[in-house]
Amino acid sequence: MPELGVLPPRYWRNVRYYYRLEGTRCKTCGRIYYPPRIRCVCGSSDMENISLLLSPKFVLECHTTLHSVPVEFEKFKPLGFGLVRAYLPDGQSIRIIAPLTDFLSRDEYEDASGRELEPTFRVVMRDRTYGLVCYGTKFRIRHSRV
Amino acid sequence: MNMLAGIAGWGTYIPRFRISTREIARVWGDDPLRIRDLYLIEEKSVEFYDEDAVTMAVNAARTALRRAEIDPEHIDAVFVGTESKPYAVKPIASIITAALGLRLDVQSFDAEFACKAASDLIICMYGLLAARRVRAGIVVGSDASQGEPGEHLDYSASAGAVAFVLSSDKDKICAVIEDFYSCSSDTPDFWRRDGCPYPVHGEGFTGEPAYFRHIVEAARGLMQKLGLKPQDFDYAVFHQPNTRFPLRVASVLGFPVDKVRPGIVVNAVGNTYNASALLGLAKVLDVAKPGSRILVVTYGSGAGSNAFSIVTTDNITRKQSLAESLEQQINDKVLIDYSLYLRFRRLIRVLQ
Numbered sequence: 001m002p003e004l005g006v007l008p009p010r011y012w013r014n015v016r017y018y019y020r021l022e023g024t025r026c027k028t029c030g031r032i033y034y035p036p037r038i039r040c041v042c043g044s045s046d047m048e049n050i051s052l053l054l055s056p057k058f059v060l061e062c063h064t065t066l067h068s069v070p071v072e073f074e075k076f077k078p079l080g081f082g083l084v085r086a087y088l089p090d091g092q093s094i095r096i097i098a099p100l101t102d103f104l105s106r107d108e109y110e111d112a113s114g115r116e117l118e119p120t121f122r123v124v125m126r127d128r129t130y131g132l133v134c135y136g137t138k139f140r141i142r143h144s145r146v
Numbered sequence: 147m148n149m150l151a152g153i154a155g156w157g158t159y160i161p162r163f164r165i166s167t168r169e170i171a172r173v174w175g176d177d178p179l180r181i182r183d184l185y186l187i188e189e190k191s192v193e194f195y196d197e198d199a200v201t202m203a204v205n206a207a208r209t210a211l212r213r214a215e216i217d218p219e220h221i222d223a224v225f226v227g228t229e230s231k232p233y234a235v236k237p238i239a240s241i242i243t244a245a246l247g248l249r250l251d252v253q254s255f256d257a258e259f260a261c262k263a264a265s266d267l268i269i270c271m272y273g274l275l276a277a278r279r280v281r282a283g284i285v286v287g288s289d290a291s292q293g294e295p296g297e298h299l300d301y302s303a304s305a306g307a308v309a310f311v312l313s314s315d316k317d318k319i320c321a322v323i324e325d326f327y328s329c330s331s332d333t334p335d336f337w338r339r340d341g342c343p344y345p346v347h348g349e350g351f352t353g354e355p356a357y358f359r360h361i362v363e364a365a366r367g368l369m370q371k372l373g374l375k376p377q378d379f380d381y382a383v384f385h386q387p388n389t390r391f392p393l394r395v396a397s398v399l400g401f402p403v404d405k406v407r408p409g410i411v412v413n414a415v416g417n418t419y420n421a422s423a424l425l426g427l428a429k430v431l432d433v434a435k436p437g438s439r440i441l442v443v444t445y446g447s448g449a450g451s452n453a454f455s456i457v458t459t460d461n462i463t464r465k466q467s468l469a470e471s472l473e474q475q476i477n478d479k480v481l482i483d484y485s486l487y488l489r490f491r492r493l494i495r496v497l498q
């Protein structure tokens with residue numbers, strides 16, 4: 001059995017957070033958490049799951065581009081990460097750190113702060129030629145609108 | 147009209163990156179004008195290096211579900227047609243169920259019949275809906291297809307996905323599946339042996355005995371079954387390995403070009419295999435008026451065709467406004483050169 005870089009249970013346990021951006025909301029005070037927490041800072045543990053993908057609007061607040069990356073991400077260079085604000089249907093918002101995609105150089109994100117983004121389902125990592133293909137949610141600049 | 151089952155929502159996904167056939171011809175020493183004349187393809191879509199048949203399927207399915215206005219809790223089945231699975235063994239359909247947050251007791255599987263499997267799955271889902279064994283289900287066609295660099299397929303094999311939410315709920319249906327007709331035969335026009343990175347094909351043999359024979363047989367069989375003629379249809383959509391084939395088969399069947407052109411996508415995005423004709427259907431649904439009758443004929447090498455007669459309902463206009471159109475996705479593009487194309491499609495040999 002070859003060595004696996006990504007252990008199946010570790011990936012599997014987090015699928016809902018990677019695929020659906022599932023966080024938690026405190027039923028007592030309304031605070032939202034992503035990644036999810038089981039206990040709120042207000043002391044309550046009465047939490048409900050919410051998917052940030054239900055947010056009708058995502059805005060890029062600021063971003064960075066990495067050219068020196070760990071070896072397992074070498075073929076995905078450059079890596080972009082943004083501070084993304086998700087506006088939920090009820091008017092609340094939360095800021096998350098998220099990977100950016102569909103760009104080839106940092107120039108494309110110049111003046112991108114404040115622009116609207118859209119979530120997109122993508123490959124985050126391929127574990128060598130035989131291991132798992134890990135999927136998750138990334139963001140890209142939104143061009144068309146409905 | 148038969149209202150047993152129909153389309154409640156549709157969704158498409160085309161990668162943002164494109165390469166022109168002119169650029170491919172430049173690299174491989176072909177005459178770009180001859181290539182253009184041969185295929186009538188200007189550009190084809192290219193999956194980014196973090197895209198594959200799974201990611202495109204999920205993105206298309208999400209859009210289809212939004213347009214269907216059906217609670218994910220009410221989706222009872224997810225079927226995927228593809229010939230370019232990233233895993234030889236591990237389904238795409240189960241990844242979709244997780245990404246869409248569907249229930250655990252959802253029937254899900256992938257199927258393969260070259261470019262035809264997704265349309266076969268529409269027939270499977272229709273049967274389950276008609277038998278009242280599912281309330282609503284999702285069918286996806288998704289491919290990031292292979293073509294050997296420098297070979298014919300390099301000019302057309304592209305990437306894209308289309309998804310349909312099918313339902314038996316009259317209030318949700320925006321396009322009724324009136325009827326369908328299938329045919330198949332053992333015709334070796336195109337294949338890929340297990341373990342081979344690229345498919346091979348029979349060149350001219352892919353035309354008359356394969357594509358044209360099966361599409362004409364299925365289309366004529368359906369029209370005869372329903373007692374309809376080409377003039378009874380407002381649109382005709384055929385499988386699109388290039389632009390020349392669907393235009394020619396339309397002419398053989400007696401459909402004027404203006405009924406075929408609205409469903410042509412291959413000239414702008416290439417051949418998306420399992421998504422090909424069904425993307426054409428989605429493009430027509432984006433603009434069709436209520437009461438439009440659409441002929442859709444898919445084709446899969448090996449070989450077979452499914453012909454469908456689909457009639458839009460009064461719900462179509464409202465559904466059109468619920469998500470972005472395929473035309474918008476086609477126009478949202480970034481052109482790349484052949485070196486980036488090789489990198490994106492992971493055709494450069496690396497150690498890991």
